[in-house]
Amino acid sequence: MSKASMSSKVITMPSVAAASSKASSASPAVPVEHPGMEAMRMFLRNPAAIAGMVMLVLVLVAAIAGPWLYPADPFEIRTAPLTPPFSEDAWLGSDYLGRDVLTALIYGGRATLLVGAVAALLSVAIGITLGAFAGYYGGKVDAALMKLTEFFQVLPALLFAMVVVTLFSPTLVTVTLAIGIVSWTGTARLTRAEFMKYRGLEFVRAERAIGARDARIIWKVILPNALPPLVVSATLAIGAAILFEAGLSFLGLGDPNQMSWGLMIGSSRQYVLSCWWAVAFPGAAIFVTVLAVSLIGDGLNDALNPKLRER
Secondary structure, eight states: OOHHHHHHHHHHHHHHHHHHHHHHHHSOOOOOOOHHHHHHHHHHTOHHHHHHHHHHHHHHHHHHHHHHHSOOOTTSBOSOTTOOTTOSSOTTOBOTTOBBHHHHHHHHHHHHHHHHHHHHHHHHHHHHHHHHHHHHHOHHHHHHHHHHHHHHHHSOHHHHHHHHHHHTOSOHHHHHHHHHHHSOHHHHHHHHHHHHHHTTSHHHHHHHHTTOOHHHIIIIIIHHHHHHHHHHHHHHHHHHHHHHHHHHHHTTOSOTTSOOHHHHHHHTGGGTTTOTHHHHHHHHHHHHHHHHHHHHHHHHHHHHOHHHHTO
């Protein structure tokens, strides 16, 4: 091989490297979207989820701001009994005692939504705590906690809640505690499955290797990664708790001193043929609220689940 050809090869090789480096530097960097922002974008692109948000906001505004815009006592007799809707004295009619249905609907939403939200929060807190310990530690701890979960699962939830409310008198506090105590088993099993999936991964083993305590690994390392399905479960638990409270109030086990949608239906169920509006309007309010929460939960599930997000 001649010296000229060798020198030409030595000259051309750096030029190829320089050209490749220029090409790589000239190609634009692909922006990486934050997972939270991507989930928010996917949620906002879901028409059903947006419809659920609008309905829930309207219900919350009516329940929160309604008493200031329409101040009245929901138990006060305002007009003649069984006044039909769209009357001058009662826009949505009156019940069998003459109480205004619209006033009861506005004030009853406060109690129903409050019990539903707090009971769902309580059930999710219990479920996440027990499920996290069972999934992280495994072994005997897992077996004992799952036996406890199975015990509550086989109990008739409504019957057990009725017993609790009857023993400790029907108030908003006892109704909320009863619903929260019997509704946590599904969240516990979901949390356990998520913790069992994450506890053996490399980033968790790295935390153990640097001497991190179990409490830090459970609450600050694994739980944030397991949150997406738990957020969906918590959202759906609100709707289930609202239906549970309505059922207890319908059976006469709600707080008699607090107007609620379930109490409105339960007190007027004997007059459903002659006073259908006293049952239909609170029933429609429960239906719209639970439907809104369910649509939001489905939207969150589609936005937070990577497999569903790619469809």
